[in-house]
Amino acid sequence: MSVSTPPRPVTVAAPPARPASRPMRRLPRFGPADREVLWLYVLTRIGIWITAGAVSRLFPADARSRRPASLLSPWQQWDWWHYLHIAQDGYFPDGAGPWTVGWDNREAFFPGFPLTLRAVHVIVPHWAAAAALISFVAGGIAVLALARIARRQLRDLEGGRRTAVFFLLSPCAVFLAAGYTESLFLALALPAWLAAQRGNWPAAAVLTCLACSVRVTGLFLAAALALHFVRTARDRAPWRSAPWLVLPALAPALHGWFLAARTGDWMAWQHAQERGWYRDFHSPWEAWSNTWDAAFHHTQPTGYALMSQVELSAMLAGVALLVVLVRRRRLPEALYTALTLWALGTSYWYTSIPRSTLLWWPLWIALAGWSLRRPRVRAAYLYVVAPFGVVVAVTFLTGRWAG
Template sequence: MTTTLPTTETPGAPGPGGGPRGPGSAPAAGAEAGPGGRPRGRRRTPGRVAERIRGRIPERIRGRIPDRTPHWLSGRLTPADLRVLRLYLFTRLGLGLVAYASAWLAPSGTADRTPAGWLSRWEQWDWVHYRRIAEYGYFDAFPGIDVPHDNRVAFFPGFPLLLRAVHTVVPDWTAAGLLISLVSGAVAVVALGRIAALGRPDGGEAGPRAATFLLFSPAAVFLAAGYTESLFLALALPAWLAAKRGNWPLAGLLGAAATTVRVSGLFLAAALAVELLIAVRAQARADGSDGSDGSDGSGGTPLARRLLPLGWCLLPAVPAAVYTGYLRAHTGDWMAWKHAEERGWYRDFHTPAESLRNTWHNAFGHLQSTGYAVEFQLELAAMAVGVLLLAVLLVRRRWPEAVFIALNLWALGTSYWYLSVPRATLIWWPLWTGLAHWSLRRRWVKDAYVGVVAPLTAVLAVTFTSGHWTG
């Protein structure tokens, strides 16, 4: 599975000394000159060929020629991307070791001299639902099914469909799920790094830092497990990058694919729409018109024409509508998805005050066992982080990101109690990019995060892989 990532590089970038990297320019530092003066160690990629061709054109002419280098020619990995991927692979190895240790520390069954299987450490909770959907579909019976309490339809079909496809190549279901998350996570962290680097002179440092904050977040174990977080991010973050580059068709298509994975794709669609409206307004102002006359101020182009990409922003609603129609055809219930959420996870509507009160009582009111109580405490902490993040985004007038976070908080904060909020923080990319930018201004932020927050990563990874996440 691959996802194209918009790049932060520009073809025809100046070489050492400020001049274009054309013929006759000095070899890059560390490159050995070969026969004919050509530096060794630099491959003739299509992107570099395009740079050299542009370098031969006089400056006064080159400035008038639009750069139409195909996207795939300039999409190579940057040094910052490679740093992000290196960190990603090391953290995957670390989580694999955590799962190995938990197999020995918390073996299954009573034979305490025999460790549990390593793959079994990842077969927890929602993974069982995803596998059953991939193997049996949404409505076929299987051994041990309790039909009145079967809530499979609460899970969107994107991940199970991909799992079924990968299973045709990887026979073991669990290994197939882990492979999906491994590849998706690599795409996601590179995209996150590029988002953090957008428009910043220190982008080469901001990207790896954003990835660091994400990969050492308390719920990071879910990025490695056969869950939907990695796959959603691998689609949603490139969609956001495409929107920032003005590529609305790509943004809409990737956003639609993200919606097949999680309902949060609809929240992404709302953020994309707000981003487009802001871009149109900014362009209208730059052209000398506020759009009130029906034109963009640069020759009478109708404002409606600039809003045509709004259709692409609404494309993510299509998969949700199709899935709703599919469930209606099989169950006769237009709200089958919502009703499954209510039956299985108490996600019926309550006011934010009621939801907070119920969560607080279960966290500190001695109503639950200590294992469950501490999970509710984590829910409260994650919700507090989300509210603080939303406040910062509103103060800084980051309207698109604020819309995305606000919709997430509304969905999570109006159930009977808070549920899965720590997992949801993984898809809040403004949190990780914001922490990265803050840490570049205040060096102590990264130290505090690594010292105080990151240790929870290992604790919760052991909690998940040992089967104690929910009590």
């Protein structure tokens, strides 16, 4: 009997492996750390609105009034009226302008916030409520981005939360809720910086361009992004994104062109600041001297003298931050801080430096990192520095100071 051999197994060649594709960039997930930061943000918003409600009743415009003012009335102060008038009537209503007696110099303000206000007003009819909504949403975006930048830099989840705490309880935090530009600017600038950290240069450039439409400070951010790009571009591939870095200049260029078409002056916004806010150029030591005189030589009422003292303190804090950034070789952030200090420190005297500390995101990250190494820093900040924020809030909400 013959025995048949079993058939040989047939091998089937496996299909060739597909070439590995480049990993897709995914948006970061919204995790527990983000929820914690947003919870802190909502709590501080409740606190600041309680403060505003108390101010409207304790310090009414008419001391004999028997009816409390609107909850929104304390927020309608100072620069808010310029943004409102631009949103309502544009920059040059009925042919008025710098050539008109009593002109309010509104062209000093960039169009990003007024345009956003006008758009939201379509949905929210009350102008002040529309501004409050913008600041609330933008502030939430800003604090989330700040916490993510801090977690990335400090490599610590608690570092992100502490950065948010220091930021939200900062002395000038009231301006994050006001109808001002700080929240909207940060809602664009901080995600732009985060995108740059991740190498997403098109997104960083677009966001920075939008930030430039809100504040001229966006140009300082653009300079920092350019330096960061040069320092991190290790091979030829990233340089394909280099043309994106020119985009942020588009917003101020368009604004200058718009003003030049109506005034003949490409720098009309700067000249309006010089006329209305003494922002003509002076040497840094002259600006310091003039502010020092106003603060300590009894040439101003005590309230204005205190404001000048706070301005000087904010400038010293900015210089200290700059030194720390340079020593740690965080040169892009140092460039951003240096340009900001130069712009604010070369006027006749210091104006709005305390409010600008909100825009110095390296400051809040540095404080958080310091507090992780020295726990007493956090306690000192919460018990000594943070209460000063209530003083600033009451001062602003009663129309005594613009920050």
